[in-house]
Amino acid sequence: MPPKVYINGRLFEKEDAKISVYDHGLLYGDGVFEGIRSYSGRVFRLDEHLARLWDSAQAIWLTIPMTREAMAKAVRDTLAANGILDGYIRLIVTRGAGSLGLDPNRTADPQVIIITDSISMYPEEYYTRGLDLVTASTIRNHPAALSPRIKSLNYLNNILAKIEGLQAGCVEALMLNHKGEVAECTGDNIFIVRGRELVTPPCDAGILEGVTRDAVMQLAREAELIVSETPLTRHDVYVADECFLTGTAAEVIPVVKLDARKIGTGAPGPITGDLRERFRKLTRS
Numbered sequence: 001m002p003p004k005v006y007i008n009g010r011l012f013e014k015e016d017a018k019i020s021v022y023d024h025g026l027l028y029g030d031g032v033f034e035g036i037r038s039y040s041g042r043v044f045r046l047d048e049h050l051a052r053l054w055d056s057a058q059a060i061w062l063t064i065p066m067t068r069e070a071m072a073k074a075v076r077d078t079l080a081a082n083g084i085l086d087g088y089i090r091l092i093v094t095r096g097a098g099s100l101g102l103d104p105n106r107t108a109d110p111q112v113i114i115i116t117d118s119i120s121m122y123p124e125e126y127y128t129r130g131l132d133l134v135t136a137s138t139i140r141n142h143p144a145a146l147s148p149r150i151k152s153l154n155y156l157n158n159i160l161a162k163i164e165g166l167q168a169g170c171v172e173a174l175m176l177n178h179k180g181e182v183a184e185c186t187g188d189n190i191f192i193v194r195g196r197e198l199v200t201p202p203c204d205a206g207i208l209e210g211v212t213r214d215a216v217m218q219l220a221r222e223a224e225l226i227v228s229e230t231p232l233t234r235h236d237v238y239v240a241d242e243c244f245l246t247g248t249a250a251e252v253i254p255v256v257k258l259d260a261r262k263i264g265t266g267a268p269g270p271i272t273g274d275l276r277e278r279f280r281k282l283t284r285s
């Protein structure tokens with residue numbers, strides 16, 4: 001069955017799913033988005049993703065032209081129309097078509113797009129061996145320039161860091177914030193383990209508040225780990241017992257090297273393994 005894409009309340013065949021070249025989402029990255037997973041027909045933390053989408057829109061003065069309930073229904077209907085049980089959902093709201101100037105008042109209606117597809121996962125060996133990371137020289141957007149808490153269509157900041165990682169042979173790269181602290185990776189949040197303590201940078205370190213990050217902190221508390229949101233330096237990562245990343249696509253993925261320093265034993269650690277297992281149970285039970 002060819003995929004069907006939702007645009008403004010209608011389903012289009014993939015090749016007919018088109019928006020204007022005058023859309024400010026294309027011209028300026030003026031819009032917001034979400035990446036969501038469906039497991040066995042259940043959408044994981046849809047309310048949290050919609051809350052973040054609405055917060056991102058609010059922060060850029062973009063009014064989403066439907067209710068959250070209608071959006072939730074549209075997501076489920078699009079999954080159903082495509083017969084997808086386990087997959088990936090990309091929700092996009094653009095500012096809409098306008099003139100070639102920046103002025104968003106010259107744009108017409110915001111476009112609401114829902115793409116559902118199969119999920120492209122990291123290969124299994126990355127989970128069993130763990131990832132090597134490098135620190136990108138591109139720092140995360142300064143929160144006073146463009147808050148990393150906004151999941152906007154302008155992802156150049158992350159893409160530049162991703163290219164640096166790829167050029168160094170790494171599929172992810174660590175990004176520091178404007179203070180030189182550890183922020184997050186290009187599409188994943190970062191955690192370290194010290195003894196029975198799990199530490200991740202706080203939201204005001206200039207990060208996206210990941211939905212997976214939140215779920216993993218909750219699981220860690222259930223596992224009776226001490227969980228804290230504390231500013232971290234690269235040194236803290238170098239000397240950690242374990243390190244892992246969280247994200248909608250990656251779920252929980254171990255990190256075994258940063259900037260050619262072996263972390264812990266150099267193999268995925270037991271607490272990472274336990275949290276990965278708990279996350280799998282949460283999403284697949």
Ligand code: PXG
Nearest residue numbers: 035186187188189208210211212213247248
């Ligand atoms: N930080 C950033 C900058 C992200 O973009 C996360 C953390 C993890 O958040 P969630 O809510 O997913 O736990 C993200 C989200 C991709 C891709 O293709 C990745 C994201 C979004 C869109 C595409 O790798 N990550």
